[in-house]
Amino acid sequence: MNTYLERLRYYQPEISKAFLETGNMLFFATLAAVVIGLPLGTLIFLTRKNGVMENKFFSFFFNGYVNVIRSFPFLLFVVALIPFTRFVLGTSFGTAAASFPLAFIAVAIYARLVEQTLLEVPDEVIELAYSLGASKKQLVFHFLYGEARSGLVLSLTSVIISMVSYSTIMGVVGGGGIGDFAIRYGYQRYESDVMYTMIVFMILLVMLVQLCGTLIARKMDKRKK
Amino acid sequence: MIAFEKVSKKFKQKNVEIRALNEVTLTIDTQEVFGVVGESGSGKSTFLRLINHLESPDSGEVFVDGVNFSLLNTKEQRKKRQKMGMIFQQFNLLGNKTVKENVDLPLKLQRRNEPDKIEQMLQFVKMAEKADQYPSSLSGGEKQRVAIARALAMGPEILLCDEPTSALDDQHTYEMIQLLAEIHHTFAATIIIVSHELEVIKALCNRTAILEKGKLLAVTSIKNDENFTHYENYYERVKEILG
Numbered sequence A: 001m002n003t004y005l006e007r008l009r010y011y012q013p014e015i016s017k018a019f020l021e022t023g024n025m026l027f028f029a030t031l032a033a034v035v036i037g038l039p040l041g042t043l044i045f046l047t048r049k050n051g052v053m054e055n056k057f058f059s060f061f062f063n064g065y066v067n068v069i070r071s072f073p074f075l076l077f078v079v080a081l082i083p084f085t086r087f088v089l090g091t092s093f094g095t096a097a098a099s100f101p102l103a104f105i106a107v108a109i110y111a112r113l114v115e116q117t118l119l120e121v122p123d124e125v126i127e128l129a130y131s132l133g134a135s136k137k138q139l140v141f142h143f144l145y146g147e148a149r150s151g152l153v154l155s156l157t158s159v160i161i162s163m164v165s166y167s168t169i170m171g172v173v174g175g176g177g178i179g180d181f182a183i184r185y186g187y188q189r190y191e192s193d194v195m196y197t198m199i200v201f202m203i204l205l206v207m208l209v210q211l212c213g214t215l216i217a218r219k220m221d222k223r224k225k
Numbered sequence B: 001m002i003a004f005e006k007v008s009k010k011f012k013q014k015n016v017e018i019r020a021l022n023e024v025t026l027t028i029d030t031q032e033v034f035g036v037v038g039e040s041g042s043g044k045s046t047f048l049r050l051i052n053h054l055e056s057p058d059s060g061e062v063f064v065d066g067v068n069f070s071l072l073n074t075k076e077q078r079k080k081r082q083k084m085g086m087i088f089q090q091f092n093l094l095g096n097k098t099v100k101e102n103v104d105l106p107l108k109l110q111r112r113n114e115p116d117k118i119e120q121m122l123q124f125v126k127m128a129e130k131a132d133q134y135p136s137s138l139s140g141g142e143k144q145r146v147a148i149a150r151a152l153a154m155g156p157e158i159l160l161c162d163e164p165t166s167a168l169d170d171q172h173t174y175e176m177i178q179l180l181a182e183i184h185h186t187f188a189a190t191i192i193i194v195s196h197e198l199e200v201i202k203a204l205c206n207r208t209a210i211l212e213k214g215k216l217l218a219v220t221s222i223k224n225d226e227n228f229t230h231y232e233n234y235y236e237r238v239k240e241i242l243g
């Protein structure tokens, strides 16, 4: 037991660094999900057949992006994206480079979840927006997002949690992070106690994210008693 | 004045064409309370939605105060629609907004900030005390009153009501009839009421259109007012009706 604690203390700087790296990757992926995934999901919802802005071409294009990215085996996606990552960021190695493919995935997953969440908004809400002479923009911001807000938060929570899992393999491009740390010490150096500790940390992280998401969503949802 | 001239509207449902409205011609006078009755699927809602151009006619023309909606651009259509209030069978309140915010919605869409107006409308429908509550905590009748306050907030010249009492119980229906009558007196709006409840139409309307399978069977005048007795409260009314 003593030696376990001593080892943890010994590794503490590296563990902190790993947490910071995971935090970084999650932050950029989540940011991309909100800034790009939310509008993309909204556009998928609006341009769908019988949608508010029905448009076959855009619908096909947006859905295509989401479907292709989501069906790509993740590890292959990361590797396949390396030239592009290098082109955009100047490097294909390190935490920033690892955030890049994660961001693509986060955007695709969140876009799909946003679409599904918006599909659950009752038709009456859209009917009301029309009858009040709302513009398309007002329809989205005053009506759809307002009524779907708790679902949007819960979906984002799911995306963040998926990203925790996806981020564990970012060691292949030097992304670091908790998962990478656990693999290096547990798998490659047989220090399984360190590995299990990191896994427990990750589980705690996921639980914390879920707890926050659920609480915020519940606080926002005024639709039921 | 609202005028329908040979208005037809078709819908396609799985390759089957449905004539929701078939060459309907009629006029509704300014400040009239006009009813629309007919069986389910006879085209009542379609008729109403043609007035504020939520649906556009396939053939024929709809004029509101001489203006044909179809000839306006999208922005002008929205402007014109904002001058018409609409109330729905299912109330269509936004569940994540308070009573006050729901009433404020039409004003907000026009970037108008008029808290006095909201207060005044809530007073009118007797919902001022519940201004900060959410719709989920209201009864059906209360919800519909909030929806009416919302429809009135922009000072509509025309009020379109689609089955306004169908989701309400007997007493709330009675209160709704009183409220609509009061609106007609106070705001001098043209009111169009779609309903399958003939008592509602009889109590409120001067004339009513009768639709069947999209066809206008007739427009008939109604003798009203005298038929509609005012009771002080629920107890008085129960005593009178049951006693």
Ligand SMILES: Nc1ncnc2c1ncn2[C@@H]1O[C@H](COP(=O)(O)OP(=O)(O)OP(=O)(O)O)[C@@H](O)[C@H]1O
Residues within 6 Å of the ligand: B011, B012, B013, B018, B019, B020, B038, B039, B040, B041, B042, B043, B044, B045, B046, B047, B196
């Ligand atoms: N958006 C639509 N798409 C396809 N069919 C429609 C649409 N709207 C209405 N219809 C059809 O047109 C017909 C008339 O519909 P409408 O809603 O006007 O009837 P209604 O008299 O209001 O009926 P209810 O009393 O049930 O509300 C119905 O057969 C309906 O199924």
Ligand SMILES: [Mg+2]
Residues within 6 Å of the ligand: B044, B045, B046, B162
């Ligand atoms: Mg109807």
